[in-house]
Amino acid sequence: MVAIFAHYFPNVVGISDEFVQSTWETIYMVVATAIIAGIIGMFLGVALTVTEPGHILAQRTVYSVLDKLVNLFRSIPFIILLAVIVPFTRLLVGTSIGTTAAIVPLVLGSAPFYARQIQNALVEVDPGIIEAAESVGSSPLEIIFRVYLKEGLSEIIRVSVVTLISVIGLTAMAGAVGGGGLGNLAISVGYNRFQNDVTFISMIIILLMVFIVQVVGDFFARKTAH
Amino acid sequence: MSAVIKLEHIDVTFKSKTRTVQAVHDVSLSVEKGEVYGIVGYSGAGKSTLVRVINLLQRPTKGQVEVNQQDLLALKPKALRQARKKIGMIFQHFNLMNARTIADNVDYPLKSSKLTKAQRRAKVAELLDLVGLSDKKNAYPAQLSGGQKQRVAIARALANDPEILISDEATSALDPKTTLSILELLRSLNQRLGLTVVLITHEMQAVKEICQKVAVMENGQIIERGDLLHVFSQPQKQLTKDFINTATQIEQALGKVLQQPAIKHLRSNERLVQLSYIGDSTDQPIITELYKRYLVTANILFGNVEILQNTPVGNLIVTLSGTEKNLNAATSYLRQAQVNVREIKVGRDVIPLTKKEHA
Ligand SMILES: Nc1ncnc2c1ncn2[C@@H]1O[C@H](COP(=O)(O)OP(=O)(O)OP(=O)(O)O)[C@@H](O)[C@H]1O
Ligand SMILES: [Mg+2]
Numbered sequence: 001m002v003a004i005f006a007h008y009f010p011n012v013v014g015i016s017d018e019f020v021q022s023t024w025e026t027i028y029m030v031v032a033t034a035i036i037a038g039i040i041g042m043f044l045g046v047a048l049t050v051t052e053p054g055h056i057l058a059q060r061t062v063y064s065v066l067d068k069l070v071n072l073f074r075s076i077p078f079i080i081l082l083a084v085i086v087p088f089t090r091l092l093v094g095t096s097i098g099t100t101a102a103i104v105p106l107v108l109g110s111a112p113f114y115a116r117q118i119q120n121a122l123v124e125v126d127p128g129i130i131e132a133a134e135s136v137g138s139s140p141l142e143i144i145f146r147v148y149l150k151e152g153l154s155e156i157i158r159v160s161v162v163t164l165i166s167v168i169g170l171t172a173m174a175g176a177v178g179g180g181g182l183g184n185l186a187i188s189v190g191y192n193r194f195q196n197d198v199t200f201i202s203m204i205i206i207l208l209m210v211f212i213v214q215v216v217g218d219f220f221a222r223k224t225a226h
Numbered sequence: 227m228s229a230v231i232k233l234e235h236i237d238v239t240f241k242s243k244t245r246t247v248q249a250v251h252d253v254s255l256s257v258e259k260g261e262v263y264g265i266v267g268y269s270g271a272g273k274s275t276l277v278r279v280i281n282l283l284q285r286p287t288k289g290q291v292e293v294n295q296q297d298l299l300a301l302k303p304k305a306l307r308q309a310r311k312k313i314g315m316i317f318q319h320f321n322l323m324n325a326r327t328i329a330d331n332v333d334y335p336l337k338s339s340k341l342t343k344a345q346r347r348a349k350v351a352e353l354l355d356l357v358g359l360s361d362k363k364n365a366y367p368a369q370l371s372g373g374q375k376q377r378v379a380i381a382r383a384l385a386n387d388p389e390i391l392i393s394d395e396a397t398s399a400l401d402p403k404t405t406l407s408i409l410e411l412l413r414s415l416n417q418r419l420g421l422t423v424v425l426i427t428h429e430m431q432a433v434k435e436i437c438q439k440v441a442v443m444e445n446g447q448i449i450e451r452g453d454l455l456h457v458f459s460q461p462q463k464q465l466t467k468d469f470i471n472t473a474t475q476i477e478q479a480l481g482k483v484l485q486q487p488a489i490k491h492l493r494s495n496e497r498l499v500q501l502s503y504i505g506d507s508t509d510q511p512i513i514t515e516l517y518k519r520y521l522v523t524a525n526i527l528f529g530n531v532e533i534l535q536n537t538p539v540g541n542l543i544v545t546l547s548g549t550e551k552n553l554n555a556a557t558s559y560l561r562q563a564q565v566n567v568r569e570i571k572v573g574r575d576v577i578p579l580t581k582k583e584h585a
Contacts, residue, residue: 128319129324132315132382134283134310135281135310136310136314136335136382136386137307137308137311137386139307146337151323
């Protein structure tokens with residue numbers, strides 16, 4: 001078995017330690033981005049939902065500013081964002097290379113995306129249910145936590161999976177420009193040194209991560225749908 | 227008797243960039259404690275907008291809103307939410323929370339109350355028992371029928387012991403039998419708990435079933451209102467008549483009667499009349515009297531008797547036959563007995579049946 005593997009993937013075997021480390025780096029970037037962008041995106045998404053005219057905390061100006069901001073950030077291609085953000089990253093974490101530095105553009109790239117996804121998930125909540133909650137005297141905060149987030153949970157999980165998968169994709173891109181992780185390995189070793197087996201296995205590991213996120217996410221999304 | 231709901235000169239205007247809609251126009255409405263008040267009107271009449279003013283889910287553009295002796299428009303948000311707890315509301319599409327079980331749905335309004343967990347559980351059990359759904363407490367809304375969902379919604383609306391229950395087309399999505407059972411439940415809540423009910427509907431049938439008072443809405447205004455019996459027996463406006471007709475089917479019956487050959491060629495000693503009466507008149511054996519006194523025979527072609535608030539309201543279509551003189555005498559006798567007699571001139575006075583279709 002090992003012999004066959006070594007035969008088909010000669011370069012991979014030689015740098016198996018690097019593979020383990022890169023995998024951890026990718027996981028680190030994904031998890032850190034997921035937490036930070038998750039919080040920011042969730043907050044923005046909820047804010048977008050409730051401040052939209054006609055909703056429970058309607059604030060036309062706030063909504064339109066948030067809306068435009070989210071659109072703006074979503075319009076910047078990630079590869080350009082990576083470059084543009086460098087001075088800011090340096091200011092924030094002291095360096096612009098490495099996994100921790102990569103988290104800055106990753107968050108900026110994915111939080112607005114997640115915010116929009118959350119908004120899309122929450123507008124699915126039947127306005128009639130919101131009205132029913134208002135009619136029994138619920139406050140806006142109660143409606144957010146006990147109605148929107150509860151009724152929208154299954155949909156929130158679904159869009160979180162979509163976002164997480166897109167973050168995995170973005171980490172590979174960030175990795176390619178000095179962020180570390182599997183993307184870095186695939187490009188700097190696999191591509192640049194013509195070691196196709198390294199690129200291939202990097203891809204397989206990334207696909208595996210996507211697959212796990214998808215399966216686990218689907219399971220919980222289904223479990224919370226009634 | 228004191229008014230628990232007092233709306234005065236309510237205007238609601240919706241403005242958008244392209245157009246303005248005046249959904250409610252100068253409506254005043256006063257509902258007494260313990261009443262079941264019906265509001266009927268076709269789609270778009272402004273019924274929902276008007277009742278949403280009662281708990282300020284819709285703020286009026288103009289007017290006064292007084293509920294339970296409180297000026298709601300003067301309340302701060304927190305106090306308003308407190309006031310809303312005393313105004314239950316049920317909806318056409320039930321609006322239950324799909325991610326919560328039946329028990330959790332009913333428990334929802336209690337979450338912000340001071341009750342302990344155990345007290346809340348007891349209260350939920352009591353409410354589910356009240357609406358006859360104790361066995362479904364762990365089910366999810368998706369597993370219930372429409373009628374059961376509306377019962378859950380009623381239990382939820384009653385969780386904070388409101389004095390008022392607003393029902394916005396609560397039976398419009400239900401079949402006739404389920405509709406009756408829900409109306410029955412509302413009636414018993416009204417009688418047992420002294421709950422004041424405002425019932426919005428486009429079905430006169432529902433109003434007829436449980437309301438004591440009724441208001442008819444058209445184009446954002448109340449065009450006719452009063453005691454059910456009064457409005458039902460002496461409707462003034464065409465729209466009101468149309469609504470009543472949908473409940474009694476008298477016009478449709480008349481249409482069919484007029485198609486019959488025997489009626490098309492009425493003999494000279496025969497008259498086709500519609501007799502309408504309320505209450506007492508029915509106790510006298512009128513039809514027999516007609517023959518005994520005037521030798522006038524009556525052939526009943528169609529009859530409808532409604533019992534409204536324990537009072538019969540009848541509509542008969544009959545052909546009366548006898549001599550000209552006796553027919554006239556019989557007619558005045560009927561009128562004396564408080565029976566409304568309307569002669570239907572065959573061939574000329576055909577009642578148009580399509581009147582309400584385009585409304
Ligand atoms: N939020 C809103 N914005 C703009 N127009 C509205 C709004 N709500 C209601 N309207 C308009 O106000 C009018 C009255 O609507 P309303 O919902 O009160 O009617 P309704 O009598 O309850 O009808 P239905 O039987 O269909 O429920 C309609 O013309 C409707 O289009
Ligand atoms: Mg309505």
